[in-house]
Amino acid sequence: MRIKPSIPSRKHGFSLVETVLSVLIMGLVFSTVLLAYTQSARRAEWSGMSLAAQAMCLRQVEQFHAAKWDTQSTPQVDQTTNIPSPVISILDLPISGTNVAWATNSCTVTNLLVCSNPITNIKMITVYTKWSFNGVSYTNSVVDYRAPDQ
Numbered sequence: 001m002r003i004k005p006s007i008p009s010r011k012h013g014f015s016l017v018e019t020v021l022s023v024l025i026m027g028l029v030f031s032t033v034l035l036a037y038t039q040s041a042r043r044a045e046w047s048g049m050s051l052a053a054q055a056m057c058l059r060q061v062e063q064f065h066a067a068k069w070d071t072q073s074t075p076q077v078d079q080t081t082n083i084p085s086p087v088i089s090i091l092d093l094p095i096s097g098t099n100v101a102w103a104t105n106s107c108t109v110t111n112l113l114v115c116s117n118p119i120t121n122i123k124m125i126t127v128y129t130k131w132s133f134n135g136v137s138y139t140n141s142v143v144d145y146r147a148p149d150q
Contacts, residue, residue, distance in 0.1 A: 046133050050140065052091040053103055053129040057142040060087070060105050060127045064146060071121060071148040080109060080123060080146070091131060103131040112145075122147050 014022075060083070067079040086106040093101055107127050114120040122145055129140045 042134075048093060049091060049101055049131060049133055050138065052093050052101070053131045053138070053140040054142075055092060056089070056103055056105060057127045057129045057140050060107060060129075061125060061142050061144050064107075064109075064123075064125045064144070069123075069146070069148045080125075083107060101131060101133075103129050105129050120147065 063083050064080055067083060068077050069080050070077045086104050088102060088104050091101040091103050105127060107125065110124040110126070112122045112124055114122055125144045125146060127142045127144075131138055131140075
């Protein structure tokens with residue numbers, strides 16, 4: 001008795017439609033991963049610039065803290081009015097080529113009178129740092145209070 005080999009009715013493998021669909025799905029997955037990577041890189045750059053602007057604000061506030069303000073001396077000394085404003089400088093970021101980020105510090109000093117016994121003078125110091133990222137302007141601010149040196 002002789003056995004006939006079976007004739008395959010269909011070849012096994014992927015059809016053209018299955019191959020094209022799998023390539024499309026992989027393309028969507030890779031483009032989503034690439035988009036997420038670029039968005040996270042852009043957000044990390046924005047965060048670095050925001051932190052550098054905040055440090056620039058705090059540096060200006062420290063200048064006000066270091067200035068002498070003595071109301072009990074004769075004549076009274078108030079060096080808090082000698083702090084320059086506005087100040088334009090470069091944000092403290094890594095720079096290569098032309099990616100320099102400029103920022104502007106501006107300050108306002110408001111004299112406040114606290115009605116206590118005795119009456120006390122204090123100053124409210126507000127520092128704003130304006131900077132831009134991708135054509136959009138942002139502002140960081142710090143508010144601090146200072147009493148005279150005693």
